Amino acid sequence: MKILLINGSPKGDRSNTLKLSEAFLEGILEIDKDAEIRQMNLSEKKIAPCRGCFACWNKTPGKCVMTDDMQEGIEGELWADLMIWSFPLYYFSVPGLLKNFIDRQLPMNLPFMEEQEGQTGSGGHPSRYDMSGKRHLLISTCGFYTAKNNYDSVTKLFDHVCGAGQYESIFCGQGELFRVPELKARTDEYLECVRQAGREYAQKQAISEDAKEKLRELLYPRDVFEKMADASWGVEKKSGEKEDPVLTFTRQMAALYNKDSFDQKERVLEIRYTDLGKAWQIVLGKDGSTVLDAGSREATTVIETPWDVWQSIARGEIRGDAALAKGMYRVTGDFSLMIHWDDFFGAANAAAGKEKSGKNSDGRTAEKEKQPQMIFMLAAWITFWVAVPVGGNVGAIVTLAICACLPLAAWNRKLTVYDRLSFGIVALLSVLALQKGCVNIALLAGYLGFGLMWLLSCLTKEPLCAAYVKYNYHGDDALENPIFMKANRILAAGWGILYILIAIWSAFLLPAGHTALMQILNNTATVLMGIFTGWFEKWYPQRVAAGK
Structure with a gap:
């Protein structure tokens, strides 16, 4: 041609x-x-x-x-x-x-x-x-x-x-x-x-x-585009006089606010350009965004950044999360705004006409329906740890049946490598438990195997917990976020060490007949680790963001 x-x-x-x-x-x-x-x-x-x-x-x-x-x-x-x-x-x-x-x-x-x-x-x-x-x-x-x-x-x-x-x-x-x-x-x-x-x-x-x-x-939707276009002239609406270019930039950023992301919580973002000694606030509310002078309202989130760093982030020259991890700027206050920044200001969410995934009768989107869920992986292990000690051979057979059915139950979801590993390992452990006198060996091997799976996942590109929670942070893009990855490696290591310790103390308690004590210790340790996980995943990013 x-x-x-x-x-x-x-x-x-x-x-x-x-x-x-x-x-x-x-x-x-x-x-x-x-x-x-x-x-x-x-x-x-x-x-x-x-x-x-x-x-x-x-x-x-x-x-x-x-x-x-x-x-x-x-x-x-x-x-x-x-x-x-x-x-x-x-x-x-x-x-x-x-x-x-x-x-x-x-x-x-x-x-x-x-x-x-x-x-x-x-x-x-x-x-x-x-x-x-x-x-x-x-x-x-x-x-x-x-x-x-x-x-x-x-x-x-x-x-x-x-x-x-x-x-x-x-x-x-x-x-x-x-x-x-x-x-x-x-x-x-x-x-x-x-x-x-x-x-x-x-x-x-x-x-x-x-x-x-x-x-x-x-x-972009009409209102977003026209706000950005008006701000781009760098002229104050009332006086017609030329305004500070940094304020113009801030107005354009405010214009990108996606009011559909409003979650019944008004936010006041204060941006302090530390090298220029200038600051403004962006109020994010139900009906849109408003730019105010610094100190006009009590800020819920404060970003302290050099002007050139924030410009480079906005232009896509450097990743915002990577710059934050390196201490190039700092954030204090409500960190949820930063975690969901792309929902509030992201181009993909503000863009009009974006294809929406269809909804099922229960209201879930088709896209979300395909995401993996940790419950399927955990279901195999929990069934094994509960059914085998209680039911012996019958419990092992029930566990095998569950392992066979779980992939079918998750037919409309993406299965992670950890799902498949779990189904396979638990099935093998159930077969081992069917052998005469091997129930305790199978249980201990299960605790050890579960712990090693968590621990070894820290050496991979995608730690076990990250394989599931990344979908709450824009999917694979979260794997490029150093704060997200470090937090997930720490948590994966923590869960791995916990279950290796569970395997060790269970190896002493089971032969001694202290099954009830073992179960109390195991369950208590798991619950405490779950509470720690919920706290840590919020505390750690905020600590890094604050430059501590």
């Missing part, structure tokens, strides 16, 4: 729209690695306005009397199989230099009037060249919150130029956001949708309805 990319933005390579066009081409190249691409930046070309002299029709047929870079454009159109028209929306139409380019295509037509099949308007002129089979794609961004109802003039123009229904289009609102590094996470999601459209086009010379639907999704 031969592709001519006509970049009609006066900004040239700095064009926001060009980011979309490049993503589309990346998608094409993934499928058609032999595709040839030429790019024509109109901002770098000398293309004078058409004089309307019609010399290209009657004096020098097919050739303009002006000698400039337009000839390169005509040659490119004749060469290409696909023309991509890339441009921003200027005053509800195309930029002036692109309109010049379109006007200067006159030499490509013959002067005769002709009725054309499917034509737009009252007539047309036949092409001087065979343009059959050539395809067109329009890619454009605009500064409104949506592209809908803002491209009427553009589509009318290209209905005349290309023929109604003879071209594809990708029109995207909120185009200025593609130049904002702090919003890269969300804009990258959209660019991936454009990339997918490119893949489809390379395969079928068309964009599917599913892809078009995703491309029509808003980057």
Whole structure:
């Protein structure tokens, strides 16, 4: 495929729209690695306005009397199989230099009037060249919150130029956001949708309805976008005077607040830029966010950070959790805001049109339904420790049956490696318990095996507890969080050591016939460790965040 990319933005390579066009081409190249691409930046070309002299029709047929870079454009159109028209929306139409380019295509037509099949308007002129089979794609961004109802003039123009229904289009609102590094996470999601459209086009010379639907999704809801857009001007609303750029940045961050995350608890976040000696508060409430001067309200969470560190985090240059673990900034007060930061301020949650997972009759989302749950892993071990001492061989058989049924019970959930290990190990221990005189050996081996599984998991990328609780902290992304990982390694080590100790003291108590005492000790130790776990998982992150 031969592709001519006509970049009609006066900004040239700095064009926001060009980011979309490049993503589309990346998608094409993934499928058609032999595709040839030429790019024509109109901002770098000398293309004078058409004089309307019609010399290209009657004096020098097919050739303009002006000698400039337009000839390169005509040659490119004749060469290409696909023309991509890339441009921003200027005053509800195309930029002036692109309109010049379109006007200067006159030499490509013959002067005769002709009725054309499917034509737009009252007539047309036949092409001087065979343009059959050539395809067109329009890619454009605009500064409104949506592209809908803002491209009427553009589509009318290209209905005349290309023929109604003879071209594809990708029109995207909120185009200025593609130049904002702090919003890269969300804009990258959209660019991936454009990339997918490119893949489809390379395969079928068309964009599917599913892809078009995703491309029509808003980057952000209208109220969020318009707040960010208003703040981006850096001008106070009341006075019209220029405001502190740090305050502007803080307002834009406040605009990203997702009020759907409100949990009946109003929060007051105070951000202190320690190197600048400046601070503001963001009140997060039911109806949205408000920026106030520092000290206006009692802060529930305080972030103390150098300005450049917070900017780097916002731009995605460094991870916020990694910077916190290194002591690059500190947090005091209610730490739950930091734990669920992406729910309150994250692009993925604020983005409109995001696909919601369907709900079942019990109200659970399909996505959450697929997440693993530790209860299945624990069910195998608890059944073994309860049923075998009480029921002997019958208890062992019951445990084997439970181990066989648990994978079926969890058919709609993802099973972790620890689930599978547990089902297998407990089944083997149950078989051992069926052997004459081996019940106590099987029980002790169970305590030891359970402890070793916890302890050895600390050496893996995903400690046992992290394999389950990571879904409360954005899934696999939590595994990149050093605070989360260290806390989970400590807890996994704690549970592992506990059960190895249980195996040791049980080895003395069981043969001595102190079964009841053993069970009391084991259960008490487990309950206390559970209480410690609940406390530690809240205390440890707060301690690190406070720089202690």
